[in-house]
Amino acid sequence: MNAVWTILRVTFLQQVRNKLWLAALLYAGIMAAASLLFGAVAADAELTVILDLGLAAAELLGLLVAAVGAATLVLEEMESKTAYLILTRPVPRASYVVGRFLGLLGAVLGAVALMGLVHVGILMLKGWEPSASYFACYPFMALKVTVVASMALFFSLFATSQASSVSFTAFFWLLGHFGPELEFLAVKSRSVASAVGVKAFLFVLPRLDLLTYRDLLEIPGVAAGPLLARGAAYAALYTGACLLLSATLFSRREF
Amino acid sequence: MENVTKVFRRSHLGRVRETVGVRDLSLRVFEGEVYGLLGLNGAGKTTVMKLLLGLLSPSSGRAEILGRSPEDPEARRAVGYLPEVPYFYRHLTAREVLVFYGRLSGLPRESLGARVEAVLKEVRLAENAHRPMREYSKGMLQRACLAQALIHDPKILFFDEPVTGLDPLGLKEMRDMMAGLHERGKTILFSSHNISEVERLCRRVGILVRGRMAREVDRSEWEKDPGRLEAIFVETVAQDPNSGLRPVMS
Amino acid sequence: MPSAGGPPVPAYAVQDMAAVLSGARRVGSDVAFIQLLQYFGGGDANEAGGKGNAGPRSTWLPRFLPMSRRVAALNPGFHAAVLFAAGSLGFVLDRPDEALSLLEEGTAADPTFWQYRLYAGAVAYRKNQEPDKVIVFLWEALKYPDCPGLLQNILANLLKKRGDFRRAAEVYRHTIQTCRDPTSVDTARRQLDRLRKAGLAP
Numbered sequence: 110m111n112a113v114w115t116i117l118r119v120t121f122l123q124q125v126r127n128k129l130w131l132a133a134l135l136y137a138g139i140m141a142a143a144s145l146l147f148g149a150v151a152a153d154a155e156l157t158v159i160l161d162l163g164l165a166a167a168e169l170l171g172l173l174v175a176a177v178g179a180a181t182l183v184l185e186e187m188e189s190k191t192a193y194l195i196l197t198r199p200v201p202r203a204s205y206v207v208g209r210f211l212g213l214l215g216a217v218l219g220a221v222a223l224m225g226l227v228h229v230g231i232l233m234l235k236g237w238e239p240s241a242s243y244f245a246c247y248p249f250m251a252l253k254v255t256v257v258a259s260m261a262l263f264f265s266l267f268a269t270s271q272a273s274s275v276s277f278t279a280f281f282w283l284l285g286h287f288g289p290e291l292e293f294l295a296v297k298s299r300s301v302a303s304a305v306g307v308k309a310f311l312f313v314l315p316r317l318d319l320l321t322y323r324d325l326l327e328i329p330g331v332a333a334g335p336l337l338a339r340g341a342a343y344a345a346l347y348t349g350a351c352l353l354l355s356a357t358l359f360s361r362r363e364f
Numbered sequence: 365m366e367n368v369t370k371v372f373r374r375s376h377l378g379r380v381r382e383t384v385g386v387r388d389l390s391l392r393v394f395e396g397e398v399y400g401l402l403g404l405n406g407a408g409k410t411t412v413m414k415l416l417l418g419l420l421s422p423s424s425g426r427a428e429i430l431g432r433s434p435e436d437p438e439a440r441r442a443v444g445y446l447p448e449v450p451y452f453y454r455h456l457t458a459r460e461v462l463v464f465y466g467r468l469s470g471l472p473r474e475s476l477g478a479r480v481e482a483v484l485k486e487v488r489l490a491e492n493a494h495r496p497m498r499e500y501s502k503g504m505l506q507r508a509c510l511a512q513a514l515i516h517d518p519k520i521l522f523f524d525e526p527v528t529g530l531d532p533l534g535l536k537e538m539r540d541m542m543a544g545l546h547e548r549g550k551t552i553l554f555s556s557h558n559i560s561e562v563e564r565l566c567r568r569v570g571i572l573v574r575g576r577m578a579r580e581v582d583r584s585e586w587e588k589d590p591g592r593l594e595a596i597f598v599e600t601v602a603q604d605p606n607s608g609l610r611p612v613m614s
Numbered sequence: 615m616p617s618a619g620g621p622p623v624p625a626y627a628v629q630d631m632a633a634v635l636s637g638a639r640r641v642g643s644d645v646a647f648i649q650l651l652q653y654f655g656g657g658d659a660n661e662a663g664g665k666g667n668a669g670p671r672s673t674w675l676p677r678f679l680p681m682s683r684r685v686a687a688l689n690p691g692f693h694a695a696v697l698f699a700a701g702s703l704g705f706v707l708d709r710p711d712e713a714l715s716l717l718e719e720g721t722a723a724d725p726t727f728w729q730y731r732l733y734a735g736a737v738a739y740r741k742n743q744e745p746d747k748v749i750v751f752l753w754e755a756l757k758y759p760d761c762p763g764l765l766q767n768i769l770a771n772l773l774k775k776r777g778d779f780r781r782a783a784e785v786y787r788h789t790i791q792t793c794r795d796p797t798s799v800d801t802a803r804r805q806l807d808r809l810r811k812a813g814l815a816p
Contacts, residue, residue: 111467111470112467112468115464115467115468116468119453119456119464122455123453123455126455147648148796149796150648150651150652151644151647151648151651152651152698152762152763152794152795152796152797152798153694153698153760153762153763153793153794153795153798154644154647154692154694154695154698154794155794155795156794157644157692157694158644158647158648161640161641161643161644162641162644165638165640165641168637169636169638189451190447190449190451191451191452191453192451193419193445193447193451194445194447194451194452194465194512195465195468196418196419197417197418197419197440197443197445198440198465198468198469199437199438199440199441199468199469199470200468201437283635283636286634286635286636286637287635317637318637321637323640324637324638324639324640324689326640326691327691327692327693328690328691328724329691329724329725329726329727363419363420363421364414364419364420
């Protein structure tokens with residue numbers, strides 16, 4: 110645990126010093142421009158549009174930073190050989206992987222929180238009244254970022270390049286929102302083999318539709334609490350599996 | 365190391381290429397000894413180091429540190445590594461780097477601070493310890509690298525080309541530090557291209573040729589005859605038909 | 615959620631699919647609503663039923679209903695959009711049956727948003743040409759935050775036609791204070807100004 114914490118701390122600081130906060134700055138710029146634009150074109154729905162766009166932009170930026178960060182997290186250290194001075198010490202390789210991952214995650218979630226503050230500020234300037242369901246979106250966002258980052262880390266350890274690792278992640282991210290539709294296909298499929306194949310694929314695919322609460326805002330009968338509990342359990346399992354696989358792959362790596 | 369062979373397999377466009385890093389190599393370094401590894405580029409010096417550090421696993425044979433596998437945490441606690449090129453987090457200061465590696469090496473929090481300051485003083489970096497690594501010169505980086513290798517007071521030190529790229533003053537400093545460590549009873553395995561440094565410091569030298577231990581030379585063979593180690597080295601390497609060396613005289 | 619027998623507006627199918635695939639349904643719905651507003655404001659030059667053309671209003675903007683359905687399909691909770699669309703269909707484009715159909719679908723998707731029934735009542739009375747009853751329903755709807763600026767101005771116009779300038783001015787003031795649509799606020803300001811200059815309102 111000591112090794113995990115030590116590596117986490119240095120990774121967190123490294124990410125912050127790598128100007129991760131620029132993502133939050135970019136976000137602030139986008140939202141300021143959007144609030145001006147949509148004030149003019151969105152009529153009565155100005156607040157709705159700014160709210161939706163802000164949540165989506167924060168999530169997208171967070172995911173982008175997490176995915177690219179995770180894809181380079183271990184690879185970069187292997188290529189620059191910074192990892193040598195750690196791996197020649199009594200540090201289990203799994204601790205190294207977990208520490209690096211948690212450090213990155215901490216930094217990214219901090220950036221997302223910063224974006225959230227900017228968003229709330231802009232909304233309140235526009236006369237928005239805070240609602241619990243809005244704030245409930247952020248834990249779901251955090252879970253999604255965690256799942257996607259863990260997936261990106263895993264891909265980085267067997268993909269041939271950082272670019273292919275990010276591409277795989279983007280592909281799985283897209284498909285991850287299609288869970289219910291793929292389930293429907295599996296049910297409707299007449300071929301047992303393809304039904305089994307689709308179900309197996311669904312098992313591997315991250316079920317990001319379970320973690321997209323912001324699309325369920327204001328839909329009647331949708332309560333955040335139970336969804337969050339289910340989402341958190343799923344995210345913990347999926348992330349745990351990705352980290353376990355990553356640690357296993359990394360432990361077999363030679364330098 | 366006992367009869368260690370390491371084969372590297374790389375696949376490219378569906379074809380697997382095998383390269384032998386070291387072949388049937390046996391090597392013993394005794395406690396308190398300074399042992400040098402000499403060889404041309406690609407002879408396997410760094411591969412030997414990495415096998416003993418646990419960064420590589422042998423394809424066959426056995427490597428041990430103090431009777432344990434190199435991957436054993438106890439073995440790792442006993443080892444300090446100075447790589448050829450220092451690989452640091454550039455945004456950290458020397459002090460932060462030593463605290464970081466000290467913690468990873470298992471040093472207790474209470475004594476870590478004092479130990480860091482002592483090592484910084486030993487490698488003469490105390491005055492620059494507040495500066496980030498990206499501002500360091502080559503010589504300062506090498507000293508910082510030595511500091512991280514020493515922070516946990518290991519019994520065994522691996523130095524991979526420690527004097528490469530150093531100016532004459534830096535070279536002397538490194539040599540003096542290594543001599544000082546030897547006097548303190550540290551066991552040192554060091555690889556180098558610089559035969560004169562190896563001559564000065566080592567008790568024994570292993571000459572690697574294309575992954576094999578071609579010859580081991582004891583200090584007594586060159587001590588009284590300056591330049592003798594170089595001659596032995598050239599002779600050993602020239603015996604390899606692929607060395608590209610042809611005897612000018614025989 | 616309305617089931618998809620196919621995309622409501624095939625021309626936007628790829629855009630809507632991209633929104634769904636990237637987990638941004640609500641943003642997709644917002645963009646669809648802005649496209650609906652732009653269509654309402656300017657029409658489509660390639661379309662026969664362009665707004666402001668010589669034919670009756672009921673022939674203008676033939677794709678207005680499918681485009682409205684598209685917004686609701688992406689986000690069934692987008693009440694303001696459905697109310698705006700129904701109000702436009704019922705009171706501006708003279709297509710009360712389409713307005714009622716849209717409100718019915720909205721109610722099916724979200725039975726808890728009872729204001730849909732209020733607006734359905736207003737549209738039904740509009741269809742039967744009973745403006746007094748329309749006023750009653752729209753006056754009630756005014757109390758709730760999702761009342762579109764467009765309908766507030768329509769209510770004020772109906773009140774003016776009845777000679778009830780005091781209440782019309784009240785509606786304009788309410789629009790200026792609470793509405794987020796700059797066009798509606800502008801209209802309300804101008805109309806209130808006129809009433810004041812004519813001495814018909816304080």
